[in-house]
Amino acid sequence: MNTTAKLLIAAGALAALATPILAQQRGGGGERLPKECRAEIVKLCGTDRSQMRTCLAEKASQLSEGCRSALRERIEQRRQQGAGGGAGADAAKTPPTRTLSYGKDSLQALDLWVPEGAGKAPLVLFVHGGGWKRGSKDNAVGRAMPAHMLEQGYAFASIDYRLVPAATVEQQASDVAAALAHLLERADEYGIDRSRVVLTGHSAGAHLVALVGTDERYLKKAGLSFADIDGVMPNDGAAYDVATQVATAGGRMGGVYTDAFGTDPARQQALSPVAHAASPNAPAFLLLHVQRADAVDQSKRLAEALKSGGAAVEIAGFPGDGLRGHMEINRKLGQPDYPATPAMDAWLRKVLG
Numbered sequence: 001m002n003t004t005a006k007l008l009i010a011a012g013a014l015a016a017l018a019t020p021i022l023a024q025q026r027g028g029g030g031e032r033l034p035k036e037c038r039a040e041i042v043k044l045c046g047t048d049r050s051q052m053r054t055c056l057a058e059k060a061s062q063l064s065e066g067c068r069s070a071l072r073e074r075i076e077q078r079r080q081q082g083a084g085g086g087a088g089a090d091a092a093k094t095p096p097t098r099t100l101s102y103g104k105d106s107l108q109a110l111d112l113w114v115p116e117g118a119g120k121a122p123l124v125l126f127v128h129g130g131g132w133k134r135g136s137k138d139n140a141v142g143r144a145m146p147a148h149m150l151e152q153g154y155a156f157a158s159i160d161y162r163l164v165p166a167a168t169v170e171q172q173a174s175d176v177a178a179a180l181a182h183l184l185e186r187a188d189e190y191g192i193d194r195s196r197v198v199l200t201g202h203s204a205g206a207h208l209v210a211l212v213g214t215d216e217r218y219l220k221k222a223g224l225s226f227a228d229i230d231g232v233m234p235n236d237g238a239a240y241d242v243a244t245q246v247a248t249a250g251g252r253m254g255g256v257y258t259d260a261f262g263t264d265p266a267r268q269q270a271l272s273p274v275a276h277a278a279s280p281n282a283p284a285f286l287l288l289h290v291q292r293a294d295a296v297d298q299s300k301r302l303a304e305a306l307k308s309g310g311a312a313v314e315i316a317g318f319p320g321d322g323l324r325g326h327m328e329i330n331r332k333l334g335q336p337d338y339p340a341t342p343a344m345d346a347w348l349r350k351v352l353g
Helices: 003-028 034-044 048-060 065-082 144-151 169-185 204-212 216-219 242-248 253-262 263-270 293-308 322-333 340-352
Strands: 098-101 110-112 121-127 155-159 192-202 231-235 284-288 312-317
Touching: 034 048, 034 065, 065 253, 110 144, 110 169, 121 169, 121 204, 144 155, 155 169, 169 192, 169 204, 192 204, 192 340, 204 216, 204 231, 216 231, 231 312, 231 340, 242 293, 253 263, 253 340, 284 293, 293 312, 312 340, 322 340
Parallel strands: 121 155, 121 192, 192 231, 231 284, 284 312
Antiparallel strands: 098 110, 110 155
């Protein structure tokens, strides 16, 4: 199938679901699309719902990358809701999850899966993406991942955290550490081996776990240290060197980074994992990325900094371009036939034993 045909199919799928998604915003149900994205759609296609599907089928490519990403997230959420909250082969064999609170804010919550009859299971904690200002534990991890982790004998947690602009990126990193502390403090109750822990995250979540894995202040604030983490696996992040990314990102994506990190060079430096990698770090890292230019460059920058700091680092690139590849590595990771899955499994076995 040629590229044009693929784009038309993608646009058609977007159009088929965009009208009810937009309508849902008015009804108050579900997670709202970002205000800027709704404004883009209205500007592009107007408010006549009878014409919107046709318009989006023809013009979806004219939406900003951030808006297309937000729409796809909502489309996937609606599909999962339509399938009974994500029911399917993976969900059917996944033991029930526990939803737990690790703080007073409604977004300080996590879902936890633990293998049945496993005694104490190593923990893999996942942090969702969404440009630091959106996303959810409920729909931001691929459906294969929880079941796959359980099959490998690992407990799996997917966390929510407070979002920009109501919270800062500093508070988000603190939320990651607080969620981990909550689980480790209750490790015996939950069936977790607190001596074997890996942090992972996608996109903005990749940045947050890399930051927590290089700047120990966040862990120490939660009563933990690097000794409580065996490894960190950032997945297709592009903000490990914040100042460079802010300077090179254009258009709306530039706004995403400045919304999160501001314009103060000192703050951007403080929130850059590469700036902390020369000091003690978590002991092992696996940096996953697809062939997005900024993700490739930023992963190489972080890998070099970590190696200079004495951490054990592996970097692994996989097929996939642009936003589509960025989303695919998150959605498909955990599927046995996806190339990144065996690389992840081998690294986890090495780090967690």
